[in-house]
């Protein structure tokens with residue numbers, strides 16, 4: 001899996017702080033923008049995030065380029081609606097020599113199962129190519145390709161959606177691949193925005209686990225999400 005931060009709002013923590021301060025200040029935007037020092041920025045950001053005034057974090061956004069993930073992962077990712085996506089097309093791109101797929105780690109210790117997994121994917125891909133060679137359009141031939149098919153996607157989320165995304169997808173209840181993606185994304189944004197994402201991650205980092213009978217035995221620590 002390759003996760004690259006392509007772009008983000010410049011000065012993101014200051015942007016959140018200016019938005020927060022504006023709500024309570026009699027002075028104008030220019031003055032606020034000039035006057036805020038680093039300490040005050042940190043204080044304001046911590047205050048709004050901890051008190052749940054999260055609309056201020058909607059002013060900052062982050063664009064990630066993600067490669068080497070499965071279609072199983074992106075199907076889950078795009079369920080997050082407050083985001084923008086562009087994904088490599090299986091209609092316009094034909095996967096001949098360039099067909100790759102993701103193998104779940106659980107198969108690695110089971111050579112017999114892994115062998116059969118690889119065999120069936122190779123067979124599916126062979127038939128995919130046979131369909132293309134027989135004039136079937138890629139948009140129809142792709143129906144035989146597996147969830148494991150490798151894909152690339154660009155996603156942009158604002159700070160508020162990222163906080164939500166990290167809450168549900170860094171949790172041990174989340175599926176391993178999207179959890180790995182969310183963890184990598186959190187490590188990246190935490191470096192740029194350490195105060196906004198100070199307590200980001202699953203609910204159990206901030207309070208009791210809400211998962212009831214699905215509660216895990218090995219909850220992550222905040223430091224697991226440090227770069």
Ligand SMILES: Cc1cc2nc3c(=O)[nH]c(=O)nc-3n(C[C@H](O)[C@H](O)[C@H](O)COP(=O)(O)OP(=O)(O)OC[C@H]3O[C@@H](n4cnc5c(N)ncnc54)[C@H](O)[C@@H]3O)c2cc1C
Nearest residue numbers: 076078079080081082161164165168169171172173174175
């Ligand atoms: C462990 C786990 C298991 C899952 N299992 C399943 C499953 O079996 N089947 C399945 O279908 N999905 C499943 N999902 C996906 C899940 O149901 C959500 O679709 C996905 O996590 C997107 O999150 P979301 O809907 O909270 O918010 P997002 O789409 O990320 O939106 C963020 C927030 O905006 C608000 N919001 C967004 N859209 C609306 C709206 N239309 N109306 C009101 N408020 C809105 C909500 O507060 C929402 O939490 C699972 C997710 C997880 C983490």
